[in-house]
Amino acid sequence: MVRDSEEEQGMEQELRPETPSGRSRRIERLRGMDDLLPPAAVCQRGIIGRLSQVAESHGFRPVDVPVFEYTELFLRKSGEVLAPKLYSFTFHNRSICARPEFTASVGRLYVESLQDEPLPQRLYYYGPVFRYEKPQRGRRRQFTQFGLEIIGGESPLADAELILLACEGLEAVGIGNFCVVLGHIGAMLDLLKRLKLDRRARNFVLSNLENLSRPDRGLPYVEERLRELYPPAEHSAAHQQLVSGAKREEARAVLSALLGRLNAESALGSRTVDEVVDGVLNQLSRPDQVPLIRQALALAEQLHRAAGPPREALPAATALLEQHHLSQEPLRNLTDIVELLRAAGMPEERIIVNLGLGRGLYYYTGMIFEIYPTLPQGDEPQLCGGGRYDDLIVSLGGRQRTPACGLAYGVQRLAACAQGEWTSQPPQALVCAASPALHGAGLALMRQLRQEGLRVELDLRNRSPRANLDYALKRGITHLIIVDGTPTAPQYHLAPVSAPKQSVPMTDVQALAAAVRGAGPARDAKEGSHV
């Protein structure tokens, strides 16, 4: 049974996949990815505009990089924590991913194109980044970053400038209350080196610093992960003795012979006997990593607890580092940065020093910081974060070690806190042709009015004057201009939306424009006087 209305809809309908109701099925948005409607899009553009102004006032130049890169770029130095979050796929046999952040891309851009230019290079950029995470409020799978990099700027001066700039940007978008949490990854890196952690254990500690400082996770969560990933070691110190020093060669000979005897050579797949023997020897001689990891976590936890305003936290951290016989260098560096910030007029109560601060990305080598709307309690969205990565350029194939630091804002998170007014201005006049024959005249008038500096919109739907008035009211348009007469000699009727009956017939476009401007808001009138 086909109803008339369905018949009328015709061929087009038949081509679409249908739902039982007969309408085309809607295609949904991807989970964790958002549309921006005009008000939000205006706000986002406004924020990016203001941040760009701040960046340019500091001498930064804009750059842009592709959305897709080879996956390797991000795995090289960004660390394994990012790997599960990558939108990566194999395309024509190459592993490609949508960028999860910008710094690695901008580093690549620098190595590729800017190495011959004088240092420092101050670069800024913005755009969407993609991370496959569990979507929640303030954490989306696609979000917009605005970021800055200072390539070739040494610590502490460049660090201080970067942090001041970060704060200036926040103020420029109307965020006056915030707190800068300042840390230094150098203290943990020094400890990890001294403990001689192997690479996997090192990664474990670095990637869990963030969990350690989260109130909802903390040490119990990290301990649980540790138990999961590090089952009790089977070999003991006695095993280590067996294969250490000169005994290693004996052990190697025995193992190789055994493997041969077991006919295991034919079941090695892609590895050789020597590789497997080496693997066994390495395994037996490697000290158990778990106690070392626990030691590192314990210090991180202590440092985290010692966090506070600089004048309290710096001495406390000094004592802790001394106690663990660690280098005071990171702390001296941090003290210098705090001094510079203070000298530049930054209120000290805005700064929290936390040497236990960790940011998932492994490429940091020095100062790191995060900015929160208030004191971080764990669930506040981080507005901005960054730090120093002096090794990144070299690891991406740069010619020499180049100091670098940078930051990124989460634009949507700024939008949620920004106080400013973000509106787009509605058109000043709606041009309505009285009949289809006058559409050409309407379009011509539009062009002339725009040349006079007006924002004008054309009625595309041949509405009645009454309907056009309604539309103009809803859109906040202040004037209606009705075009009648003949196509060769059009006449214009200008009517304010507030008093549609008071329409004035006119033929001169300049006078028409002046009348629209004259009656508009004061701001428009002032702008008009410049024309």
Next chain:
Amino acid sequence: MFRGTVETVRLALPSKGQLEEPTLAFLERCGMRVSKTNPRQYLARMPAFPQVEVLFQRPADIFTKVRDGDVCLGITGFDVVAEGRSDGDETLVLYENLGYGGCDLVLAVPEGWLDVNCLADLADLALEWWEQGRPLRIATKYPNLVREFLYRKDIHHFTLVEASGAIEAAPAIGYADLIADITATGTTLRENRLKQLDDGVILHSEACFIGNRSMLARGGPALAVAEQMLEFIEAHHRGRRYRSILANIPCHEPAALARQMLDRPVVAGLRGPSFLPIYDANGDCVAVTVSIVVREEQLHQAIQEFRRLGSTEVIVSPVEYIFSAESEAVGRLHRALGKN
């Protein structure tokens, strides 16, 4: 293109492979026999459900057909479903473990890798090779499950080689270093000189019952069939853990016997014993027939108790179904569909 009429509910069952026979046997035990007129045919009927049209498909196709709404209901391996589903898709797992077709998705390395026995060892190897620029290649038909599992275990540097066919041979042939594949007994792994990592079970899988969310949400015959099938599956699963016992016990005073039985929990029955009197020629009650249901593991103990109570013969039969006041599985389905 053939499309079922509104009244027809399409149910896809595994054809060929290891799941076909057990599935048909399972459905028959659940009172839902599939009547296949011709063993080569891909269509069949179920006498208990005249509105159901049975289609025989490969397990992987069953999942996609249910997800895409070509078929409303299906029985397939949970491994296929876990690998193929994504958040927000249309697949609804109605009953996860049907109790047959059990197997594990495991990571296995060549037997000779003496230094790789658990995931931690594999994690070390992955990092070592990555630093050398050597990819760690894992052959699998389950890239999503394997990737997710390894990421959860902090293993990030590997390359998945998606392959079909004899995955177990990949390390020997040389196109992969290790494998992640389904194994039921481990025999194939051993025959190919591979060993399973101690903690390398990625997923345990059994046959499972799935349905298309939107089609079920519309109610009608599709939902009715799903509910009824769930009822029978659940009642059968519950029933097969029990045995029904009939025993004749000499007795003149049923109330006294009942007290004796209630003191012995094994023979107290689900709700207490029930008796049928046995009369002699004089019209006197000389014995009773006791009927109780016991858990299968308590059967022998129950028989001993009946002997002690003087029972001369004990008749034991299987319990086909135990229906409770409400089906849990149907309740879960309703909640998943947002009903109730």
